[in-house]
Amino acid sequence: MSPVDDASPLSRTDAQQAVVDLGWRLLLGELVTVVPLDSLAEGAGLLAAVTVELGADGDAHLRADLRSDRLRLTLQDRARGAVTAADTALARRISAVVDRPVAPVGDPRIGDAQELEVAIDALDIPALLPFWAAVLAMVPQPGDDEALVDPAGRLPAVWFQQMDAERPQRNRIHLDITVPHDVADARVAAALAAGGRLLSDAEARSFWVLADAEGNEVCVCTWQDRDRPAEVSPAG
Structure with missing residues (x-):
């Protein structure tokens, strides 16, 4: 079974540890990352590259929120409401495409990495x-x-x-x-x-x-x- 086919929910600890080095954070059963941007055009290009990389693998997992100064990406097995090994594998593929620093702690854009x-x-x-x-x-x-x-x-x-x-x-x-x-x-x-x-x-x-x-x-x-x-x- 490939990682993208692995639908077994991960423990919170395992989910976070699998992607913490990439700047993703676990929040209410989702993996979240925020990428700073200089423009909507820059973000649209990044998002297009991410969707091409993931193809159909991302359809049931990835959500994106694009603003002029940030791109917020979240991953979760939507049908199960949980993070799985498939999601951590997708996070690594996304981070390889984005290949730039995520918003650091203290940056006001990191406010998007939260859930209410x-x-x-x-x-x-x-x-x-x-x-x-x-x-x-x-x-x-x-x-x-x-x-x-x-x-x-x-x-x-x-x-x-x-x-x-x-x-x-x-x-x-x-x-x-x-x-x-x-x-x-x-x-x-x-x-x-x-x-x-x-x-x-x-x-x-x-x-x-x-x-x-x-x-x-x-x-x-x-x-x-x-x-x-x-x-x-x-x-x-």
């Missing part, structure tokens, strides 16, 4: 998870039935922590999810059908205030009805 995870304390995770999956248009994280991820890889993961008893006034959260104006009604309807409650639609179409079964709130927001003299901002 939203944690929700819950008494009944199975009861809450469908609501959050619907309102955020997320899917269960492969290999973890207590977390949700954005299929497009843009939004932070949402993770549910099991509580033994209620803790009033602690660990309260509030999220704003901004969606295209022509999908807002469907998003609200899906969230309500998944066990949510409508707390207020007084400011719709700017935003709808919803809550899950335990009172955690989220606003579904759009750009509409905001260009008015007395603009109202979403709650929170």
Whole structure:
């Protein structure tokens, strides 16, 4: 079996040690590297070279975020939600193509080498998870039935922590999810059908205030009805 065919998840230690010398870092089950750039054109050229090198091998593993001053690359077996030997092999192939220093610690561009995870304390995770999956248009994280991820890889993961008893006034959260104006009604309807409650639609179409079964709130927001003299901002 070649490395790119090896889908066995690696331990965190093994995954990090396999590529630490290349400047890749393990973050929330992904390998991440940030390459400083001088221009979009430079980054586009690098990314094109990387995709040519990987070919079809990269399709189920590589994600790229290109900005004028940085190229952020992440590797993970997307179907398993884990780093495998295939990913570390791909990291080495990518680094050989890029062949330049990654952003050093202290460089503001290294800020892209981080991930945000939203944690929700819950008494009944199975009861809450469908609501959050619907309102955020997320899917269960492969290999973890207590977390949700954005299929497009843009939004932070949402993770549910099991509580033994209620803790009033602690660990309260509030999220704003901004969606295209022509999908807002469907998003609200899906969230309500998944066990949510409508707390207020007084400011719709700017935003709808919803809550899950335990009172955690989220606003579904759009750009509409905001260009008015007395603009109202979403709650929170």
